[in-house]
Amino acid sequence: YQLYPQYFLQSYFGLFPPRTRRSADYNSDLSNSSVYNNLSKNSRLPLLIDSVSKVNIITTLLATSSSIFESYIYPILALSCHFITKFLSSKQEDHIEKRRSKRATDEYPTRIASIMQLYNHLNYNPHICEFMTEDLLTMPGDVLHDADIQFESQARLALTLSHFLSSFYQIVNSDEDFPMRKAEVDLTDEQLIGEVLAAVASDHKVVGVGIFFDRGKFRNYRLPYFGPYAFRIENDINRKYAVVDWAGLPDGYENEIWFRTMKARWATNGDRSQLTEYWLKLFIRADYFGSALVPHESGFPLYFHAPELKHGQWFPPRFQCSQNHTLPRQWIVTYAVPFFGLDTLGINIEFKGVVRIDTYLSYLDINQCSMSHYVPNAFKGSDHCDYQSTLCEPIFGRGFLLGKYKCRCRPGYEYPFLDQNDFFLGDVLDTQWDILLSNTSRISSYDILKCRIAIASSIKPISFILLLSSISFAILLST
Structure with missing residues (x-):
């Protein structure tokens, strides 16, 4: 009714x-x-x-x-x-x-809270990962906002290894015969172990670096797979490193998501047209003693095909939980890029394996400021700035922590307090917001953490203008 x-x-x-x-x-x-x-x-x-x-x-x-x-x-x-x-x-x-x-705007995002709770919980208690599934140990993919920009140098480290392996397996021929000289032999397992050790020691943000060959692509007649992986034993400031053959671990690496994804993409589509061509002007010794240099006889200059940075892929953050405690139990971000070589006939390009590099998730900066709806960022719009009087700006270099932003005054507004800052810190805003939502008797100052409308520094000009206006109005009335 x-x-x-x-x-x-x-x-x-x-x-x-x-x-x-x-x-x-x-x-x-x-x-x-x-x-x-x-x-x-x-x-x-x-x-x-x-x-x-x-x-x-x-x-x-x-x-x-x-x-x-x-x-x-x-x-x-x-x-x-x-x-x-x-x-x-x-x-x-x-x-x-x-x-x-x-x-919707004032409510604390439960998705962000669950992500940070999982991150902190496994950092403090890494042993509980043995009782969790792989889905629970993996964060959503939109957590990796700007990872390709912040970890670009680490990704290029893996790309350098990929270019070295691609050039070696496409140019060097161990069966080539030179007069009074010996041809270069294939890469041995000791040389590959040295490469991954040098790579992991060159950057403090790197957890581990590995070279993983596809089945039968490494010329080792004893084992079908070979994957040397070098990593830091404890933390990012420790100078102790360890190397393990991932193929010898109980689970291996052939069923890992990063290896299967790269293999499914490039094993049957490793075409020269999709890769970048690089040219080399290779000089060799003219004789055994190296008295002079001459160009390489069989084709000069030489060229090889290798991937670019865009051909690699970033994978969602996950907690690396090794069952036998061989690998470090850390939150890592993985970047994988393929490398290529010639087939057995020496004619076509084929997929040889994957170069993988792992970085610490704790070095990834979080951006909580508002963005467009199509930007994949799990933390966007979670800041507590006053949108009418302030603008949100992220603070980089603080790592994977919330509250690392600042709220600056918009044009036409001014900072209301007399201190050394001209902005509001996100840590203070988040703390006062939590106090405001809590049921305790603590008083929150969240409502005053905003900019005020900008005013003149003195009221004397305003008083003078008002006085002139009053006199002019009185003269008009008298006339």
Whole structure:
């Protein structure tokens, strides 16, 4: 039952809904006082005093009017009631939408809280990872916002290894015969171990670096797979390193998501047209003693095909949980890039393996400021800046922590406090916001952490202008 009539019908039937629900006594007398009254006939309507709560007064007064007047007045009333009803419903919907939008902006994001809770929980208790599945140990992919920019130098370290391996396996031929000289032999496992050790020791943000060959691509007739992986034993400032053959671990690496993804992409599509061609001007010794240099005989200059930085892929952050404690238990970010070589016939390019580099997730900076809706960032819009008077700016170099942003005043606003800063720190805003939402008796200062409208430094010019205005107005009145 509505509190006001919905509309007036063109057939001159008026709808009179009561303001309260009908009782049993009213239902028994429903035939005598029906809510539908035929207004086209001059039927006797109920008394106004008895039916004031359920009779439309406008329709009752117009019931005795002439038919010509009714034909003009009822369409106008119907149209007016229709617009009034729409206006009231739209106002109610606007009120609901405003409440919903305000609740969505002020509510603490539970998704961000769950991500940070998982991150801190496994940092403090890494042994519980043995009881968790792989899905629980992996963060969403949109956590890696700007990882390709912040970890670009680490990705290029893996790309350098990929270029070295691609050039070696496409140019060097161990069966080539030189007079009074020996050809270069294939890379041994000791040389590859030295490469990954040098790579992991060159950057303090790197957890580990590995070279992983596809089945039968490394010329080791004892094992089908070979994957040397060098890593830091404890933390990023420790100078102790260890090397392990990942192929000898219980799970191996052929079923890892980063290896399967790279192999599925490049094993059957390693075409020269998709890779970049690099040219080399290779010089060798003219004789055994190296008295002179001559160009390489078989084709000069030489070239090879290798991937670029865009051909690699970043994978979502995950907690590396080694069951036998061989690998470090850390939150890592993985970047993988393929490397290529010639096939057994020495004609076509084929997929040889993957170079993988792992970096610490703790070095990834979080950007909590607002962004466009299409930007994949799990933390966007989680800042607590006052959007009317301040602008959010991220603070880089603080790592994987919340609250690393600052709120600067917008043009036309000024910083209200006399201290050394001209902005509000995100740590302070987050702390005061948590106090505001808590049920404790602590007083929060969140409402005053905003910029005020900029005013003049002195009120003397304003007073002088007001005085001149008053004198001018008095002169005009006297004249």
